[in-house]
Amino acid sequence: MATPAPRPGPTQHVDHPERDQQWDDRARSETATERLDRNWSSLLQELRVTQTGVQLLTGFLLTLPFQQRFDRLDALMRAVYVATVTCSIAATIALVSPVAMHRLLFRQRRLNQLVSGAHRLTIAGLTLLGLALVGVAVVVVDMVYGRGAALVGGAVALLGFVSLWLGVPLLMRARRRAGISAAAPASRAPALQPADPPVH
Numbered sequence: 001m002a003t004p005a006p007r008p009g010p011t012q013h014v015d016h017p018e019r020d021q022q023w024d025d026r027a028r029s030e031t032a033t034e035r036l037d038r039n040w041s042s043l044l045q046e047l048r049v050t051q052t053g054v055q056l057l058t059g060f061l062l063t064l065p066f067q068q069r070f071d072r073l074d075a076l077m078r079a080v081y082v083a084t085v086t087c088s089i090a091a092t093i094a095l096v097s098p099v100a101m102h103r104l105l106f107r108q109r110r111l112n113q114l115v116s117g118a119h120r121l122t123i124a125g126l127t128l129l130g131l132a133l134v135g136v137a138v139v140v141v142d143m144v145y146g147r148g149a150a151l152v153g154g155a156v157a158l159l160g161f162v163s164l165w166l167g168v169p170l171l172m173r174a175r176r177r178a179g180i181s182a183a184a185p186a187s188r189a190p191a192l193q194p195a196d197p198p199v200h
Contacts, residue, residue, distance in 0.1 A: 036111045043098070043118055050122075051095050054129050058088045061136060069143050077142050077150075084135025087128045094125030130161035 030038070061084060064070055073081065098118035105114055137157040142150035 033111075036115055039115045040111065040118075043115065043122065046122065047095060047098060047118075050126065050129065051092075054088065054091045054095055054125070054132075057129070057132060057136065058085075058092050061085045061088055061132075064139070072143060073139070077139060080135055081139050084132050084139060087135060088132040091125045091128035091132055094121045094128060097121045126165065130165055134158045134161060 028035075061081075064081065098114075098121055101114055101117060134154050134157045138150045138154035141153035
């Protein structure tokens, strides 16, 4: 009995886009190169949105120590602030890295590796950006309303980040996989042959 092939994970689909080529041929009528160009263009559009936000957030955080109320922060909130700045700067580096990669790999025929690497850097950058948003919510609310409200504000920001940025997409992907798994046995089932007429 043949052992079924392991189900490919999300990173395998990123590293091996040729596995979707049959669907691309049928639904989009595009070649492998056209698919990579489309993936790269879509990624650039996403990066334009996130880069603007993370750069504004980083600039805002870097100006906070020069505000008068910053001296009111205790040691704990200063540590939260430093961690938030670190996440924001790291997110900026991760989200801008695909541009540097593209320049260094220009005309090197490495678009497949470029799309895969930029995909991973974008996910890392979005994760760091989400953590930075949680941290800035805690610091700002603490400066305005105090520690209790800061914890509530941070919890709300964390809940929104986890549910909308992670939970909803992962749930949609899980439902799609469940639908594919349910349809696969039906597509592999042999067609029913008509019964032979009774012999009299």
